[in-house]
Amino acid sequence: MTLKLNAKHVIDEIPFLDLKSQQNKIITQINKSIKRVLDHGKYIMGPEVFELEEKLASYSNVKNVITCSSGTDALMMVLMAKQIGPGDAIFLPSFTYTATPEVVAILGATPIFVDVLFDTYNIDAKSLLKSIGIAKEHGLKPKAIIAVDLFGQPSDYNALEKIADENELWILADAAQSYGAEFLKKKVGKLAHATATSFFPAKPLGCYGDGGAIFTDNDELADTLRSIRVHGKGEHKYDNVRIGLNARLDTIQAAILLEKIKIFDDELKIRQNVADYYNKMLKNIVQVPFVIKDTKSAWAQYTIQLPDKSFRETLMSELKKVGIPSMIYYQKPLHLQTAYKQFPKSNSLKVSEEISEKVLSLPINLKHSSYITQKFCEIFKQIFKN
Numbered sequence: 555m556t557l558k559l560n561a562k563h564v565i566d567e568i569p570f571l572d573l574k575s576q577q578n579k580i581i582t583q584i585n586k587s588i589k590r591v592l593d594h595g596k597y598i599m600g601p602e603v604f605e606l607e608e609k610l611a612s613y614s615n616v617k618n619v620i621t622c623s624s625g626t627d628a629l630m631m632v633l634m635a636k637q638i639g640p641g642d643a644i645f646l647p648s649f650t651y652t653a654t655p656e657v658v659a660i661l662g663a664t665p666i667f668v669d670v671l672f673d674t675y676n677i678d679a680k681s682l683l684k685s686i687g688i689a690k691e692h693g694l695k696p697k698a699i700i701a702v703d704l705f706g707q708p709s710d711y712n713a714l715e716k717i718a719d720e721n722e723l724w725i726l727a728d729a730a731q732s733y734g735a736e737f738l739k740k741k742v743g744k745l746a747h748a749t750a751t752s753f754f755p756a757k758p759l760g761c762y763g764d765g766g767a768i769f770t771d772n773d774e775l776a777d778t779l780r781s782i783r784v785h786g787k788g789e790h791k792y793d794n795v796r797i798g799l800n801a802r803l804d805t806i807q808a809a810i811l812l813e814k815i816k817i818f819d820d821e822l823k824i825r826q827n828v829a830d831y832y833n834k835m836l837k838n839i840v841q842v843p844f845v846i847k848d849t850k851s852a853w854a855q856y857t858i859q860l861p862d863k864s865f866r867e868t869l870m871s872e873l874k875k876v877g878i879p880s881m882i883y884y885q886k887p888l889h890l891q892t893a894y895k896q897f898p899k900s901n902s903l904k905v906s907e908e909i910s911e912k913v914l915s916l917p918i919n920l921k922h923s924s925y926i927t928q929k930f931c932e933i934f935k936q937i938f939k940n
């Protein structure tokens with residue numbers, strides 16, 4: 555169906571993520587920072603890497619920060635440090651990005667998909683309990699929970715902690731989308747035994763390439779992670795005490811992040827302001843994001859729910875016509891993806907299946923926020939009428 559809309563105000567395509575205007579704010583400092591690295595020439599594990607780790611540790615109030623090559627490697631390094639392998643069951647949500655279960659499967663362990671909550675999109679404690687039973691039925695050893703803080707909102711770590719304690723599991727937070735967020739006044743990085751984040755450009759704190767970090771208060775785990783990061787080094791690089799990876803963060807990326815972290819709180823405020831504004835303008839027509847009490851999202855995505863798949867399709871194409879991009883995170887829950895079909899089907903994953911047909915993420919864009927909400931409302935009402 556085509557809609558007749560007033561096309562007078564059609565503008566050029568708005569970027570889904572406006573990294574350019576953020577870069578413009580700090581380009582002089584970024585250039586200086588990169589130049590400093592070029593001058594000292596310590597491209598691998600240069601001083602900026604350690605300076606960044608200190609800054610991140612104090613920002614999150616965590617004892618140890620180990621930067622690394624990506625968010626995916628951050629997740630995998632923790633599982634490696636904990637010697638996760640064949641026969642082990644790792645519980646994680648089905649409604650997430652493929653990196654979360656991928657690292658489990660790479661190590662020969664079994665990802666057990668858990669359903670998510672309809673409102674927060676994060677792991678459902680009830681479904682988790684069922685999944686633990688199912689893993690045991692399959693003769694697997696329940697080892698850990700990977701809680702994904704989807705779209706920037708921390709999972710309910712109190713509920714998960716309780717289940718973890720009762721079942722002798724530990725928690726790895728996949729905070730690729732939630733760095734900078736808070737749960738009960740505690741910053742992400744401090745909410746789980748270990749926390750992995752990503753500095754992929756599109757994440758709340760992004761660099762200009764790949765990067766990641768692990769946060770933990772446990773010194774022993776931190777030492778093991780520092781070893782894994784450099785080929786399982788012992789006393790030095792040529793003393794090999796375990797199987798490791800080449801998983802270091804580039805010094806140039808650390809130098810960029812040192813400038814980005816200076817404006818990070820302001821960037822988070824901007825995202826919060828845009829989310830508040832969208833909530834106000836859209837709450838009467840669609841299901842807007844739900845953030846639990848005393849929790850702050852980092853707003854990696856602003857994600858709404860629509861009546862159904864065909865409504866979503868029409869809305870997306872009409873938005874596109876007026877220059878507004880939108881994205882579907884995620885089209886298919888992971889338990890239905892070809893790569894993961896071999897793993898035990900656990901309990902019902904109905905919520906994951908339902909929301910993958912209804913969610914839509916809108917650009918978090920300060921400059922065009924009023925245009926976006928105005929057009930959105932017009933188009934939405936038109937589709938309903940037809």
Ligand SMILES: *Cc1c(COP(=O)(O)O)cnc(C)c1O
Nearest residue numbers: 624625626651653654730752754
């Ligand atoms: C982006 C992302 C990752 C992986 O991070 P990379 O830095 O791209 O490897 C892992 N988990 C989730 C939930 C993500 O969104």
